[in-house]
Amino acid sequence: MQLSDVRRVYFIGIGGIGMSAVARYFRSRGFEVMGYDKTATTLTRTLEAEGMQIHYTARPELLPAPAADLLVVYTPAIPTDFAELQRARAGGHTLMKRSQVLGLISEAMQCVGIAGTHGKTTTTTITTYLMMTAGLDPSAFLGGIARDFDGNYVHGDSDWVVVEADEYDRSFLTLHPEIAVILSTDPDHLDIYGDHEKMIETGYRAYARQIKAGGQLIVRYDIADQFTDLDSVLVSTFGIGRGDFCAHNIRVVDGAFEFDLREPDGHLIQNLRTALPGRHNVENAVAACAVTRLAGGDEVHLREGLANFHGIARRFETVYRTDELVIIDDYAHHPTELDATIRAARELYPDRTIRGVFQPHLYSRTQDFAPGFARALDRLDEAIIIPIYPAREAPIAGVTSQLVYGMMKNEKRRLLTDVQMLEVTAQLTDGVLLLLGAGNIDALVQRIVAQHTKTVHHGE
Structure with a gap:
């Protein structure tokens, strides 16, 4: 199918952050956009306000009948036995993964593709x-x-x-960038790749080989040796203190990095300034x-531009602040990300x-990285671990949040249910509270902030 043939697009899982961006692309071009998602969220309600038709009940009969002008898009996060997806496969629909559609959209353009285990969203x-x-x-x-675009x-x-x-499900292999960035190649998604070496070879190195002839690869200096065999591609490195593009003389001035x-x-180029927290964000910049x-x-x-950039929701986002208490929401879901956020x-x-x-996010990730999670969380003065958010996965025997809790050395740690955690955090009056994870913890964040906002107003 050519995208020029499409006038209607149906998304299975329209409320995902990546899916909704593609949905907005089609809607901005006048297409009829509709779809399914499991739960109504702030984002899906916004999509509805933008003119998209969304239903939240898993009823396969709501999938439109196959037609020449209809494209059905799905995300790999949807279970393979999901009824709508099975109906689309059996019914003669034109069906594509989100990554395939993104590849088609970017094919005729000058594409900048930003990859890496950490920092993709911020750097993009x-x-x-x-x-x-x-x-x-x-x-x-x-x-x-x-925040600067009020959207994704x-x-x-x-x-x-x-x-x-995105390296998940090898999605980035649909792209052929003019300029590609690889920020990091730490192990992740081993349920897809098998092991770290295969992740690098069949993921990141395969992605780098798809850069257009005469294009550019920008890669962090300490992993550049993984990409030395590229033909007709100019390779530049970046970093702090080292690299072809290199940050020097880093200092904190009036609460921001220069x-x-x-x-x-x-x-x-002297005296660049960014208000983003942490040296890892200097590197992303x-x-x-x-x-x-x-x-x-x-x-x-x-x-x-760098001085005026405001950041991204759920990336070290200060969601509540008084003179005594600061609450920060962060998407960190890998040991390296936890460590960077805490630092x-x-x-x-x-x-x-x-x-x-x-x-914790996913049983498989918790199983793979429990020791790393434990080491990172040990850097906190006090730590609370709540149940795993499973997303697309079925439980794995012996893998619960207890696995991380049991490996920690921090004496001030607690293993709590969501409800218990809300009760404990409601009593906090000072310090900094980090809310960490990639699951539905963002909904819990809203409740935590509401508790403290209510307390402040009641006190006034």
């Missing part, structure tokens, strides 16, 4: 904002709700498109700056008690 969003500020006017498919899809008028290149950026030709400069962005707009909190609030609530 910074890159989009910098390119916008520089007048490059890209479209973008983001893996989070960007950006409609641009140029040939540039910025895409979060740094100097050295470019491959030795040119130095360097990668975004590298893309923008290679795409033709100038130094003046680079400085302006960032310590750097910003060195004299405060740092507490954290962690909701």
Whole structure:
């Protein structure tokens, strides 16, 4: 199917962050967009307000009949035995994964694909904002709700498109970027790849080999040796203290990071500023700056864009603040991400008690990374672990949050139910509370904030 033949698009799992961005793309172009999702959320209600038809009851008869102008899109997160998906497969519908559709959309454009185990959403969003500020006017498919765009899809008028290149289910292998970024290749999604070595070879290295001839790969300096055999592709490295694009002289000034950026030709751009927390975000900013400069962005707009960028929902997002208590919501769901978030909190609030609530995401990930989760959470002054959010997975024998709890050494740790956790966090009066995880903890965040907001108002 050519996308030019399509006038109606039906999404199975329309409320996912990646699916909803593609849905918004089609809706912005006047297509009829409809779909199913398990639960009504703030995002799905927003999609409905934008003119999309969504139902929340799993009734396969609501799937439209096959037609030449109808495309059905699904996400691999949907179980293979889901009735609507089975009906679409058996009924002669034109059926594509979200990643395949994204590949078709970006095929004729100048694609920037940003991949990596950590930092994809932040770096994709910074890159989009910098390119916008520089007048490059890209479209973008983001893996989070960007505050500066008030959404996860950006409609641009140029040939540039910025895409979060997802390694899950090898989705990024549908892309053929002009400029590709690889931020990290730490082990993840081993339920898909089998082991770390296969993840690198059949995932990231395969992705790098799909860069268009004459294109660019920007890769963190300490993993660049994994990508030395690329033909007709210019490879640049980035990092802090090392790399072709390199951050030097990092300092905290008035609550924000400032740094100097050295470019491959030795040119130095001084006094760049970002309010994003943590040195890992300085590194993400360097990668975004590298893309923008290679795409033709100038130094003046680079400085302006980086200073004005506000960030992404659920990426170290301060959701509640008083003089005594700060509550921060973060999507961290891998040991490296937990570690970076906790370090960032310590750097910003060195004299405060740092507490954290962690909701593990997926049984398989918990099984694979329990020791790493335990080490990261041991950095907290106090830790609460709540039950695993299973998402698409069936339980694995012996894998519960107890697995992480039992490996921790922190004496101030608790294993609680969601309800118990809400009762405990409602009593907090000071310090920093980190709410960590990629599951439905965001709904619990709203309840925690509501409890404290009610307390403050009652006190007034």
